[in-house]
Amino acid sequence: MPAGTRVYGYLPPSSHVVLTPERVRPEGFVDASPHRAGLPSAYNSYVRVDGDPAFAGGHDDEQMLLRPLFMTSYLLADFLSSSGLLAAAVVVSSASSKTASALAFLLARGLPGAPAGSPNGDQRDGEIVGLTSAASERFTRELGVYDRLLTYDQLDSLPEGRASYVDIAGNPSVRETVHRHYGDRLSHSAVVGATHHDTLAQAPAGGSLPGPQPTLFFAPDHMSKRTQEWGREELERRVAQAWGSYVEWTSRWLQVHHGRGPDAVREAYLQLLDGRIDPARAHVLSL
Numbered sequence: 001m002p003a004g005t006r007v008y009g010y011l012p013p014s015s016h017v018v019l020t021p022e023r024v025r026p027e028g029f030v031d032a033s034p035h036r037a038g039l040p041s042a043y044n045s046y047v048r049v050d051g052d053p054a055f056a057g058g059h060d061d062e063q064m065l066l067r068p069l070f071m072t073s074y075l076l077a078d079f080l081s082s083s084g085l086l087a088a089a090v091v092v093s094s095a096s097s098k099t100a101s102a103l104a105f106l107l108a109r110g111l112p113g114a115p116a117g118s119p120n121g122d123q124r125d126g127e128i129v130g131l132t133s134a135a136s137e138r139f140t141r142e143l144g145v146y147d148r149l150l151t152y153d154q155l156d157s158l159p160e161g162r163a164s165y166v167d168i169a170g171n172p173s174v175r176e177t178v179h180r181h182y183g184d185r186l187s188h189s190a191v192v193g194a195t196h197h198d199t200l201a202q203a204p205a206g207g208s209l210p211g212p213q214p215t216l217f218f219a220p221d222h223m224s225k226r227t228q229e230w231g232r233e234e235l236e237r238r239v240a241q242a243w244g245s246y247v248e249w250t251s252r253w254l255q256v257h258h259g260r261g262p263d264a265v266r267e268a269y270l271q272l273l274d275g276r277i278d279p280a281r282a283h284v285l286s287l
């Protein structure tokens with residue numbers, strides 16, 4: 001690869017990085033460094049920006065900020081759709097998070113890039129129900145992608161009927177309330193994230209949960225499955241098409257702030273730790 005080639009992937013905030021390129025293709029390569037061998041392949045994959053359909057429209061900031069989360073949301077939407085779970089409600093916790101709102105965006109608009117008549121091209125029938133904190137409620141409502149939005153103290157208003165649960169908060173008490181509300185009417189319970197990390201030590205009361213047991217959804221696993229079934233190019237084509245409409249939407253509400261130098265990085269990090277960052281604000285930082 002010629003000097004100056006730009007690649008996209010996980011890179012350390014550092015003056016340089018030593019990689020061991022393997023499986024070099026025109027589109028990119030895989031880092032085969034021994035200390036990274038145990039990581040899922042998505043974490044060791046580097047793609048050339050100039051050959052990537054998702055980069056065709058630019059949006060470098062959004063690529064850095066949102067792309068891995070968007071990929072997760074796309075794969076989740078694809079998983080829910082291809083598992084027949086969109087016939088009923090989809091309840092999503094931490095609805096204000098980027099992963100949740102991108103999922104709701106994709107479900108609300110249908111998965112672009114999917115051939116009409118395929119499972120992924122079909123429209124959903126159930127509501128998208130977001131669960132969020134009182135502090136994030138206004139921001140989340142204004143996103144306009146949830147059919148119904150409840151705060152964590154309004155879970156007694158969860159809709160009736162069948163549902164599946166996409167758990168991005170990882171909050172044991174919210175999970176238990178959702179499982180107890182739906183019981184056997186819950187078709188699937190996907191464990192995606194743990195944004196409420198301060199609650200993780202709580203064990204659910206009363207032993208095992210009613211309904212299906214929560215199952216880890218790990219995006220790189222579903223990506224490998226789709227890469228085998230569709231081929232990498234087809235997966236990239238579909239994601240790039242969905243990405244285009246997603247970044248057009250985020251540009252209406254996401255404010256990107258650029259910072260440079262250790263003080264800017266430290267300040268943004270401390271704000272994040274304290275929960276002082278406005279969910280509509282994003283930082284692109286450089287040391």
Ligand SMILES: NC(=O)c1ccc[n+]([C@@H]2O[C@H](COP(=O)([O-])OP(=O)(O)OC[C@H]3O[C@@H](n4cnc5c(N)ncnc54)[C@H](OP(=O)(O)O)[C@@H]3O)[C@@H](O)[C@H]2O)c1
Binds near residue numbers: 072095098169194274
């Ligand atoms: N399984 C996978 O393959 C996979 C892939 C990618 C990401 N993930 C996981 O998905 C989760 C979401 O990631 P994300 O980057 O989308 O999250 P994010 O946009 O940073 O959102 C974080 C959310 O955390 C909640 N929160 C709790 N305490 C907070 C505080 N003090 N300040 C601000 N927010 C607080 C808020 O949700 P509410 O107020 O709405 O609860 C907020 O929207 C993470 O746990 C991540 O590790 C999993």
